Amino acid sequence: xxxxxxxxxxxxxxxxxxxxDDRSVSEETRRRIRRAAxxxxxxxxxxxxxxxxxxxxxxxxxxxxxxxxxxAETYRGLSVEMEGSGMQLLLGATNYRxxxxxxxxxxxxxxxxxxxxxxxxxxxxxxRDLVSALRLPVIEMWDxxxxxxxxxxxxxxxxxxxxxxxxxxxxxxxxxxFVGASEGADSRGAERRAGAVAAARRLGLPEVTFIDAGSxxxxxxxxxxxxxxxxxxxxxFDALVCVSDPVAxxxxxxxxxxxxxxxxxxxxxxxxxxxxxxxxxPRITTVDVGARxxxxxxxxxxxxxxxxxxxxxxxxxxxxxxxxxxx
Amino acid sequence: xxxxxxxxxxxxxxxxxxxxDDRSVSEETRRRIRRAAxxxxxxxxxxxxxxxxxxxxxxxxxxxxxxxxxxAETYRGLSVEMEGSGMQLLLGATNYRxxxxxxxxxxxxxxxxxxxxxxxxxxxxxxRDLVSALRLPVIEMWDxxxxxxxxxxxxxxxxxxxxxxxxxxxxxxxxxxFVGASEGADSRGAERRAGAVAAARRLGLPEVTFIDAGSxxxxxxxxxxxxxxxxxxxxxFDALVCVSDPVAxxxxxxxxxxxxxxxxxxxxxxxxxxxxxxxxxPRITTVDVGARxxxxxxxxxxxxxxxxxxxxxxxxxxxxxxxxxxx
DNA sequence: TTGAAAGCGTTACCAC
DNA sequence: GTGGTAACGCTTTCAA
Numbered sequence: 001x002x003x004x005x006x007x008x009x010x011x012x013x014x015x016x017x018x019x020x021d022d023r024s025v026s027e028e029t030r031r032r033i034r035r036a037a038x039x040x041x042x043x044x045x046x047x048x049x050x051x052x053x054x055x056x057x058x059x060x061x062x063x064x065x066x067x068x069x070x071x072a073e074t075y076r077g078l079s080v081e082m083e084g085s086g087m088q089l090l091l092g093a094t095n096y097r098x099x100x101x102x103x104x105x106x107x108x109x110x111x112x113x114x115x116x117x118x119x120x121x122x123x124x125x126x127x128r129d130l131v132s133a134l135r136l137p138v139i140e141m142w143d144x145x146x147x148x149x150x151x152x153x154x155x156x157x158x159x160x161x162x163x164x165x166x167x168x169x170x171x172x173x174x175x176x177x178f179v180g181a182s183e184g185a186d187s188r189g190a191e192r193r194a195g196a197v198a199a200a201r202r203l204g205l206p207e208v209t210f211i212d213a214g215s216x217x218x219x220x221x222x223x224x225x226x227x228x229x230x231x232x233x234x235x236x237f238d239a240l241v242c243v244s245d246p247v248a249x250x251x252x253x254x255x256x257x258x259x260x261x262x263x264x265x266x267x268x269x270x271x272x273x274x275x276x277x278x279x280x281x282p283r284i285t286t287v288d289v290g291a292r293x294x295x296x297x298x299x300x301x302x303x304x305x306x307x308x309x310x311x312x313x314x315x316x317x318x319x320x321x322x323x324x325x326x327x
Numbered sequence: 328x329x330x331x332x333x334x335x336x337x338x339x340x341x342x343x344x345x346x347x348d349d350r351s352v353s354e355e356t357r358r359r360i361r362r363a364a365x366x367x368x369x370x371x372x373x374x375x376x377x378x379x380x381x382x383x384x385x386x387x388x389x390x391x392x393x394x395x396x397x398x399a400e401t402y403r404g405l406s407v408e409m410e411g412s413g414m415q416l417l418l419g420a421t422n423y424r425x426x427x428x429x430x431x432x433x434x435x436x437x438x439x440x441x442x443x444x445x446x447x448x449x450x451x452x453x454x455r456d457l458v459s460a461l462r463l464p465v466i467e468m469w470d471x472x473x474x475x476x477x478x479x480x481x482x483x484x485x486x487x488x489x490x491x492x493x494x495x496x497x498x499x500x501x502x503x504x505f506v507g508a509s510e511g512a513d514s515r516g517a518e519r520r521a522g523a524v525a526a527a528r529r530l531g532l533p534e535v536t537f538i539d540a541g542s543x544x545x546x547x548x549x550x551x552x553x554x555x556x557x558x559x560x561x562x563x564f565d566a567l568v569c570v571s572d573p574v575a576x577x578x579x580x581x582x583x584x585x586x587x588x589x590x591x592x593x594x595x596x597x598x599x600x601x602x603x604x605x606x607x608x609p610r611i612t613t614v615d616v617g618a619r620x621x622x623x624x625x626x627x628x629x630x631x632x633x634x635x636x637x638x639x640x641x642x643x644x645x646x647x648x649x650x651x652x653x654x
Numbered sequence: 655t656t657g658a659a660a661g662c663g664t665t666a667c668c669a670c
Numbered sequence: 671g672t673g674g675t676a677a678c679g680c681t682t683t684c685a686a
Contacts, residue, residue, distance in 0.1 A: 001663070001664075002663090010672075011672070011673045011674075012663090012673090013665080013672070013673055013674080014672060014673075016663095016664065016665065017665095017671095017672085024672080025671070025672085026671065026672095029671085029672090044664095045662095045663055045664070046437050046438065046439070047374075047377050047378050047381075047383060047438075047439055047662095047663085047664095048662075048663035048678095049663085049664060049665075050374050050378075050664095051374050051375055051377075051378040051662090051663080051664075051678060051680090052663075052664045052665050052677080053664080053666090054678070056374060066393060066399045066402055066403060067396055067399040067400060067403060069394055069396075072393045072394040072399065073394060075393060076393065076394060076420070079420065088417070088434070088438070090415070090417070091416075091418050093403070093406065106370065107415070109370045110373040110374075111374060111415070112372065112374045126365075130368065130370075133368040219602060220602050220603065221602060221605065221606055224606050246602070249603075249606065250606050253606050253607060253608045256608055257608055275546060275547050275548060275573070276547065276576075276603060278548065279548055279551050279576065279580050280580060281583055281584055328679070328680075329679090337656075337657090338656065338657050338658080339657090339679090339680085340657055340658080340681085341655085341656060341657075343679095343680065343681065344655095344656085344681095351655055351656080352655075352656085353655065356656090371680095372678095372679055372680070374678095374679085374680095375662095375678075375679035375680040375681090376679085376680060376681075378662060378663075378664090378679080378680075379661085379679075379680045379682085380680085
């Protein structure tokens, strides 16, 4: 800037103004400055700007996994809606582990993001302390925590799975099993399991059996492998309530390989409205949680917050039961 | 840093050193500094570092789509392998469009990345000019372009699909159709189609028919819908060579719904070794292109380049045919 | 092993 | 409409 200023015969300050939308620079001066800058090969340094203004133009986002069509869809919704805002997303994956999340968030915060978007409402204590000391918008998504860190956009996993259990009870199923990951890492999965257990009790069904498909993240192959390992023992159930559609698809494939008729011998349900649920034969009964809309709603909330307007603390994206041919 | 230094009773300079791998700080001092920093809620400011050192610590990465298990897996491999390097990935999605890629890269370059990782070897002319004027490492992946911008890590899509056609020819199939996206956006898909056509010619098979499943990206539902729309006309083929596993899965579901026996009446093949290929019933014949390994190899290449050592211009990740029950 | 001083390129603030 | 000054938080360099 100094070099450009010298050539043009103005101060660096004027050059600075000329490169922004500052209207107080005369058109003539601005033109001369642009020309000189081009000739000198001067490139405006956004790193310095970010440093000086303490505005990074980043929104930090954590996802449990990038390799999950649902989270990817949320990210897409967020990313598309944010496009016009000039903000850039800074993405990190926690691998479903809160310790990793903490480490990741520390790393992301070092970049001075202007907002922090987290997936889920479970965090380490250190992380909670760290984040609540910050003065920047925090949004938790895919969950509606009882004690949110800031804003929350999502749905209740317990209520969502209850839709499935009610549907199964309504169609005469009684002996249910829940297929999901071992306790620990996947807190949203754990909430779904708890929700299924609670709903079954409420409806007077027998206790829901837990079928452990391994440690999170569980997907198609885990569901399939676990059911194949069970063999005929799976016949004792009326319905297999799976933690996600990919797991349900694996379970469905395994059941058919074992000669079970779905839904005549056994019902299978998924969660999340993944593409595979609506393409498999038969289609898998599932819950559409509006992954895309979650991302879009987060973007909307951020817009409002950046405009310094008051935004709702809690945005509920209502889940919707989608009945397929597996139940 | 000054605040932390005051609490601990050292100079800011020592705090700075403590936060890096500088061994000249005593372990005792370092521990005390870490503790004080945690208590004060101090967060190291990478923006300032980036400014001062003129190094952003960013690697810019573009992917056609984040919502594709294969690209997600490449990103994961890259991300995991880069973890120790202190570099942060800056991700952007091109939606399979070179114009969008150009816009995206301009945006990413404003962050002064220290390297640029692109998917594919097709770019706009302006983009080629822009990038070749830069003095930073450029890596193209998922392709081995004839005129690479810098380094390339991947495989030949034409050779990879030839593995499939050879396998089909070897098992007596003659009348092949290729199911993929309309020409235009997905250049890797177009290369696969061209490769299938060339391989069939080489093997003396009849001309390969093109079945257009719509504009990129095509997935399960597009494959299914297209085949269902064709109805009985699909019976004229011995084999359906699909541009990807998700498409193949959709095609498989549609064929079964229509009462075709796979592989007796018709063979179906996919591409990419997605999870769905190995869990569906029957398993889908596919090509494992080493998505994860591509990411890892890119990370390795970057390590070498950042160490100012000479790195190979071209790293081939050999694709591998995986025969399933659909052929 | 630690510290002091200078400066990276920009912009906020105030003055004219 | 333009300019001068100071400062953003860190690291480089040199000195102790």
